[in-house]
Amino acid sequence: MSRRFTRFALSLLALGTSGAALAQTGPITQAELGAHVNVLADDRFEGRKPGTAGERLTTDYIVRELAARGVEPAASESNWLQPVALVERGAATHRVTMTRGSAQIALPADSLVLTGRDPSVSITGAPVIFAGHGAVMTDRGIDQLAGANFNGAVALILYEGPEVEGFPSFIERIKMLRAAGARAVIGIVGPDLPWAQVRRFAAGGSVQLDDPDLPEAYGAMSWEGATALIQGAGQDIERLLNDQPGSSFRSITLPVRADVQVTTEIRRFTSNNVVGRIRGSGQSGESIVLLGHWDHLGICRPEGEADRICNGAVDNASGIATLIEVAGRLKAGERPVRDILILATTAEEMGLLGAEAFARNPPVRRGSIVAGFNADTMAVAPAGTPVAVIGGTPEMHTLIGRIAIGLGRRLDIDREADIMVRRQDGWALTRNGIPTVMAVSNASDMNLLRAFLAGPYHKPDDDLSRPIEYGGAVEDANLLVALARAFADPAQFATPTAEGSGQ
Numbered sequence: 012m013s014r015r016f017t018r019f020a021l022s023l024l025a026l027g028t029s030g031a032a033l034a035q036t037g038p039i040t041q042a043e044l045g046a047h048v049n050v051l052a053d054d055r056f057e058g059r060k061p062g063t064a065g066e067r068l069t070t071d072y073i074v075r076e077l078a079a080r081g082v083e084p085a086a087s088e089s090n091w092l093q094p095v096a097l098v099e100r101g102a103a104t105h106r107v108t109m110t111r112g113s114a115q116i117a118l119p120a121d122s123l124v125l126t127g128r129d130p131s132v133s134i135t136g137a138p139v140i141f142a143g144h145g146a147v148m149t150d151r152g153i154d155q156l157a158g159a160n161f162n163g164a165v166a167l168i169l170y171e172g173p174e175v176e177g178f179p180s181f182i183e184r185i186k187m188l189r190a191a192g193a194r195a196v197i198g199i200v201g202p203d204l205p206w207a208q209v210r211r212f213a214a215g216g217s218v219q220l221d222d223p224d225l226p227e228a229y230g231a232m233s234w235e236g237a238t239a240l241i242q243g244a245g246q247d248i249e250r251l252l253n254d255q256p257g258s259s260f261r262s263i264t265l266p267v268r269a270d271v272q273v274t275t276e277i278r279r280f281t282s283n284n285v286v287g288r289i290r291g292s293g294q295s296g297e298s299i300v301l302l303g304h305w306d307h308l309g310i311c312r313p314e315g316e317a318d319r320i321c322n323g324a325v326d327n328a329s330g331i332a333t334l335i336e337v338a339g340r341l342k343a344g345e346r347p348v349r350d351i352l353i354l355a356t357t358a359e360e361m362g363l364l365g366a367e368a369f370a371r372n373p374p375v376r377r378g379s380i381v382a383g384f385n386a387d388t389m390a391v392a393p394a395g396t397p398v399a400v401i402g403g404t405p406e407m408h409t410l411i412g413r414i415a416i417g418l419g420r421r422l423d424i425d426r427e428a429d430i431m432v433r434r435q436d437g438w439a440l441t442r443n444g445i446p447t448v449m450a451v452s453n454a455s456d457m458n459l460l461r462a463f464l465a466g467p468y469h470k471p472d473d474d475l476s477r478p479i480e481y482g483g484a485v486e487d488a489n490l491l492v493a494l495a496r497a498f499a500d501p502a503q504f505a506t507p508t509a510e511g512s513g514q
C-alpha cells in the first residue's frame with residue numbers, strides 16, 4: 012500500500028500547477044524522476060487503467076508537465092490527446108449449422124470458438140469456401156482468394172501461416188477476406204497445436220483496437236472439427252490441403268451452406284495517447300519519437316485484499332517520469348533540427364495497443380518518423396550498469412554506441428536483451444516501419460531484470476512502499492537526452508533509405 016505517501020503526492024500535484032515555464036538545465040536528477048513517480052504511482056491514480064478515472068488524472072498530469080516545459084500539443088492542431096478506440100470482448104456463444112443439400116453435417120462438440128465483431132451477428136445460408144491460408148501477397152504473385160466469390164461467404168482458412176518473412180498474420184488474413192466480402196472467417200488449427208489452449212485463448216475476454224475491418228464473426232476450429240466438416244462436404248482434408256501447393260493455390264467453394272449466429276458481450280470505450288512536439292528548425296518535416304506507456308493494470312486484486320491496486324511505479328511511472336524530464340531538457344537546450352515527438356501511450360499492458368494505433372495513424376506524414384526510443388520500466392538497475400540496446404537497426408546501434416561511450420557509459424553488446432523485443436511498445440512502432448529501440452540499463456543485467464519480473468512486476472508490490480532503484484534510470488534519462496539530440500540531427504543520423512529503415 013502506498014497510502015502513507017498520499018499527502019506528499021498531493022503537495023507535489025499542487026506544485027505542478029504553479030505556472031511559469033520550467034527552464035531546466037544540467038543533468039536530470041533522481042529527485043526529479045522520483046517526484047513524478049510519487050504522483051503517478053499514488054493510490055489516487057488507481058493503477059492508471061485505460062478507461063478509468065485514473066486515466067484522466069494521468070493524462071492531465073502528463074499534459075500539464077509537458078506544457079509547463081514548453082512542449083506543444085501534437086495529436087492534432089491544438090490537441091494533446093489522440094483517441095484510441097478500444098473494444099473489450101467477453102463471453103461469446105454461438106449456434107452454427109452446416110448443411111449439404113438437406114443433410115446436416117455433425118460437428119464434434121467444442122470444436123469451434125467464434126467471436127462477433129458486434130453484439131449480435133446472424134448469417135444464414137452462406138456459401139462455405141476453403142481459402143488455404145487466405146493470403147494475398149501481391150508482390151509475390153500470391154492470391155489464394157482467386158477462384159471463388161467470397162461475397163457473403165463463410166471462409167475456412169488455415170490458422171497458422173508458414174514461416175515466411177512478411178507472411179500476413181491471422182488477423183491480417185481475416186481482414187483480407189472481409190475486404191473480399193466474407194462475413195465470417197474460421198481458422199483451422201493444425202493437429203500439432205493444443206486445441207484446448209487455443210480455445211481458451213480465443214475465448215478469453217480481451218481488449219483490442221476497435222477495428223471496423225474485421226469480419227462480422229471470426230474464430231477457430233479444431234483439426235477434428237475441420238476433418239468432420241470437410242468429410243461431410245464429400246472431400247478429404249489431406250487432399251484439400253496438399254493438392255494445390257504454394258502460390259498456385261485457388262480457393263475452393265464447398266457444397267455446403269452455413270447458418271451462423273453469434274452473441275458476444277461487448278464493451279466499447281475510448282482511451283487516449285498523449286502526443287506532444289518540440290519543434291525543430293529543419294524544413295524536412297522529419298521527426299523522431301520518444302515514447303513510454305502511461306497505463307498500468309488498475310485495480311488488480313479482488314475486494315477484501317489489503318492492497319488491491321497495481322500502481323505500476325516502475326512499470327511505467329518511471330518511464331513517463333523519464334519522458335517528461337527528457338522533454339524538458341530538450342526544450343531548454345539548443346533547438347533540434349528534426350521535430351521531436353513525445354508520445355505517452357495507452358493500453359500497452361493490453362497488447363501494445365496505443366503504440367499500434369499511433370503507428371497506424373500517426374499525426375505526422377507517414378514515413379517521416381525516422382527513429383523511435385522507448386522508455387519502459389526504467390528504474391531497475393543501479394548506476395554504473397552498462398547500456399543494452401533492444402531492437403533497432405545497425406545504423407542506430409552504431410550512433411547509440413558512440414553517444415553512450417562519449418558519456419562514459421559501458422556497452423552491453425551480447426544482445427541477450429533482444430528476447431524482450433516483442434514485449435514493449437517499440438515493437439508496435441518497428442513493425443509499422445518506425446525503427447525503435449530501448450537503450451537502457453534495465454536490460455543489461457538479465458539477473459536483475461528477471462528478479463524484477465519474478466518479484467514486484469505486475470503485482471501490487473510495484474508501488475511506493477518499497478525502495479525504488481533510480482541509479483540506472485537517471486543515467487539512462489541523461490543518455491536519452493543526448494541520443495534524442497543526435498538522432499534529431501540529420502548530419503549525425505541520415506534519413507534512412509528504404510532498405511535500411513527496418514521495413
Ligand SMILES: [Zn+2]
Nearest residue numbers: 326327360469
Ligand atoms: Zn507492464
